[in-house]
Amino acid sequence: MNPNAGRLTESVRSEVLAALRARFTVEVYATTARDTGIAIAQELTEDRDRLVIAFGGDGHVNEVVNGVAGTGSSLAIIPGGTMNVFARALGLPLDPFEAISYLEHALDREPRRVNLGKMDERYFTFSAGCGFDAEAAERVERYVPNKRRFGELFFYWSAFRVLAGSHRHREPTMTLSGPFGTERVAMAIASNAGPYAYLLNRPVAVAPNVRLEGGLDIFALRSMRIEAFPMYAWRAAVSGDLVDHEEVVYQSDLDGFDLVGDKPFNRHVDGEPLPPRSRARFQIVRDVLKVQV
Numbered sequence: 001m002n003p004n005a006g007r008l009t010e011s012v013r014s015e016v017l018a019a020l021r022a023r024f025t026v027e028v029y030a031t032t033a034r035d036t037g038i039a040i041a042q043e044l045t046e047d048r049d050r051l052v053i054a055f056g057g058d059g060h061v062n063e064v065v066n067g068v069a070g071t072g073s074s075l076a077i078i079p080g081g082t083m084n085v086f087a088r089a090l091g092l093p094l095d096p097f098e099a100i101s102y103l104e105h106a107l108d109r110e111p112r113r114v115n116l117g118k119m120d121e122r123y124f125t126f127s128a129g130c131g132f133d134a135e136a137a138e139r140v141e142r143y144v145p146n147k148r149r150f151g152e153l154f155f156y157w158s159a160f161r162v163l164a165g166s167h168r169h170r171e172p173t174m175t176l177s178g179p180f181g182t183e184r185v186a187m188a189i190a191s192n193a194g195p196y197a198y199l200l201n202r203p204v205a206v207a208p209n210v211r212l213e214g215g216l217d218i219f220a221l222r223s224m225r226i227e228a229f230p231m232y233a234w235r236a237a238v239s240g241d242l243v244d245h246e247e248v249v250y251q252s253d254l255d256g257f258d259l260v261g262d263k264p265f266n267r268h269v270d271g272e273p274l275p276p277r278s279r280a281r282f283q284i285v286r287d288v289l290k291v292q293v
Contacts, residue, residue: 001013001017001028001029001030001031001055001056001060001080002030002031002037002055002056002057002059002060002080002081003030003031007057007080007081007082008080008096012096013055013080015097016055016078016080016096016097016100017055019096019097019100020053020055020078020100023100023104024104026053029044031056031060031063034272035063036063037054037060037063037064037066037067038063038064038066038067039067040064040067041063041064041065041066041067041068042067043067044067044073045067045068045071045072045073046071048072049071049072049073049074050073050074051073051074051075051076051107051292052064052067052068052073052074052075052076053075053076053077053078053103054075054076054077054078055077055078055080055096056080056081057079057080057081057082057083057084058081058082058083058084058085058086058125058126058270058271058272059081059270059271059272060080060081061077061081061086061087061125061270062123062124062125062269062270062271062272063272065116065123065125065289066122066123068289068290069116069123069285069288069289070288070289072290073290074111074290074291074292075289075290075291075292076103076106076291076292077090077092077099077291078096078099078100078103079092079093079094079095079096079099080096083197083198083271085125085126085127085193085195085196085197085198085270086125086126086193086270087099088198089125089126089193089194089212090114090212090291090293091293092293103292106292106293107292109292109293111290111291111292111293112290112291112292112293113287113288113289113290113291114212114213114287114288114289114291115192115212115213115214115215115284115285115286115287115288115289116192116284116285116288116289117190117191117192117216117282117283117284117285118282118283118284118285119190119267119269119274119280119281119282120277120280120281122269122274123269123285123288123289124190124192124269124270125192125193125270126191126192126193126194126196126270127189127190127191127192127193127196127269127270127271128189128190128267128268128269128270128282129187129188129189129190129267129268130174130187130188130189130259130261130265130266130267130280131173131174131185131186131187131188131265131266132186132187132221132224133187133189133268134265134266134267134268134273134274135266171186171223172184172185172186172222172223173186173261173262173263173265174186174187174188174259174260174261174262174265175259175260175261176188176218176220176249176257176258176259177257177258177259177260178218178251178254178256178257178258179251179254179257180249180251180254180257183220183222183249184222185220185221185222185249186220186221186222186223186224187220187221187224188218188219188220188259189206189207189218189219189220190216190217190218190257190282191206191207191210191216191217191218191219192210192212192216192284193210193211193212194207194208194210195207196219196236202238204236205236205240205242206219206236206242206243207219207243207250207252208240208243209252209253210252211253214252214253215252215253215254215255215284216253216254216255216256216257216282216283216284217250217251217252217253217254218249218250218251218254218257218282219243219248219249219250220248220249220250221247221248221249222247222248222249223247224247254284255283255284256281256282256283256284257282258279258280258281258282259279259280259282260278260279261277261278261279263278264276264277264278265277265278267280
């Protein structure tokens with residue numbers, strides 16, 4: 001569990017754990033720092049098959065996934081974060097108590113095998129971004145109290161602040177290459193499932209054709225203008241036609257592609273910031289994760 005999960009109070013988290021203990025025999029481990037969830041999940045699954053329950057938000061789920069993927073163990077999710085994108089993609093209840101009841105019945109079914117995206121050595125469940133949106137994600141993680149207080153809106157405010165405060169994201173500084181050819185881009189988002197995010201519970205789609213059963217989709221912008229930011233947000237969240245914009249590069253159902261920067265760029269997986277690098281390799285890894293749904 002993530003003891004600092006975004007949208008739940010400490011008392012609610014305690015009640016959720018009590019409800020889990022009332023229905024299952026569980027061992028509870030709390031993550032204490034970034035990436036500790038990976039090590040905990042790896043240790044739990046290295047010697048036998050287990051059901052590993054991730055209780056937290058998308059970043060916490062990402063860590064647990066990176067410890068469970070490729071093993072004989074299965075993943076279950078009790079949503080506790082701000083957006084819970086992967087849980088929604090799997091059709092899980094967002095209320096944690098309803099999710100526990102759902103899981104109790106799901107154990108009568110065989111686990112579902114799903115694809116994961118991979119950026120270099122790190123798996124992602126729904127998206128991995130490079131450049132502008134990764135810097136916005138890093139800014140969100142620096143101000144956790146604001147993230148808890150304002151939820152989804154704080155991500156968009158952070159994105160606007162990043163774009164308003166820097167010129168380096170506005171012109172292409174990266175080269176994207178794959179079976180579609182080569183493109184110069186200012187930012188790029190790889191998607192394994194959709195949507196990319198939510199805004200006031202409305203899905204924000206940057207990869208409208210992505211399917212969890214398919215390959216990766218790539219969405220990239222050739223340039224970014226601060227005056228166009230509201231239009232980008234509107235077309236992603238309301239009209240749903242952002243991919244038709246002339247500045248957008250969009251390709252669907254790919255096995256892999258590469259991104260090389262003129263200099264190191266920010267990166268994230270499922271909203272979790274990673275150290276900057278000057279290149280990234282993306283690929284789809286099929287049927288690598290068992291999920292109890």
